[in-house]
Amino acid sequence: MSNQLVKRADLKPGEVLCTYCTAKCCRYFALPLDKPKKWEDFDSIRWYMTHGRVSVFVDEGTWYLMIHADCKYLLEDHRCGIYEDRPAICRSYTTDDCEYDNDALYEKFFESPEQIWEYAEAVLPPRKEKKSAGSTMSVELPVLGSV
Numbered sequence: 001m002s003n004q005l006v007k008r009a010d011l012k013p014g015e016v017l018c019t020y021c022t023a024k025c026c027r028y029f030a031l032p033l034d035k036p037k038k039w040e041d042f043d044s045i046r047w048y049m050t051h052g053r054v055s056v057f058v059d060e061g062t063w064y065l066m067i068h069a070d071c072k073y074l075l076e077d078h079r080c081g082i083y084e085d086r087p088a089i090c091r092s093y094t095t096d097d098c099e100y101d102n103d104a105l106y107e108k109f110f111e112s113p114e115q116i117w118e119y120a121e122a123v124l125p126p127r128k129e130k131k132s133a134g135s136t137m138s139v140e141l142p143v144l145g146s147v
Helices: 039-048 089-090 113-123
Strands: 030-035 053-059 060-066 108-110
Touching: 039 053, 039 113, 060 113
Parallel strands: none
Antiparallel strands: 030 060, 053 060, 053 108
16 A cells, blocks of 8 residues: 555556545544534534534535544555445445545534534524523622632
8 A cells, every 4th residue: 555645547447546545434424414503503513522533514505423433344454344245335435526635625614512612602692691480689609719
């Protein structure tokens, strides 16, 4: 296997692009999300992002949850360890438009819960403060260092 990035157009007849790749397609999966429109939607996305190597991106207007996790059958040489018995989704995948030479530039890309929350604060109206039912009393909490 070569570490050199070979252009698709330079492949010889019968040569497989995967020979030159580090198996980007086998190192994550992404699932579409409903476009967040309210605080609760962004809060759910923020929760997803607290669970390990997770990011969110927007591509062509569609929001996606990206789970960064290598396939358990990916070999050290970036080949599939169960190629002949791989899942249907893998069988249908082609290198025609794969990410081999894609720089993965998205309309939006969020890598942390803090980033998604900051974005929500920028695009949504301010949150309304919740009041206790039947209570008009205001309670002040002590500030650290002042007693």
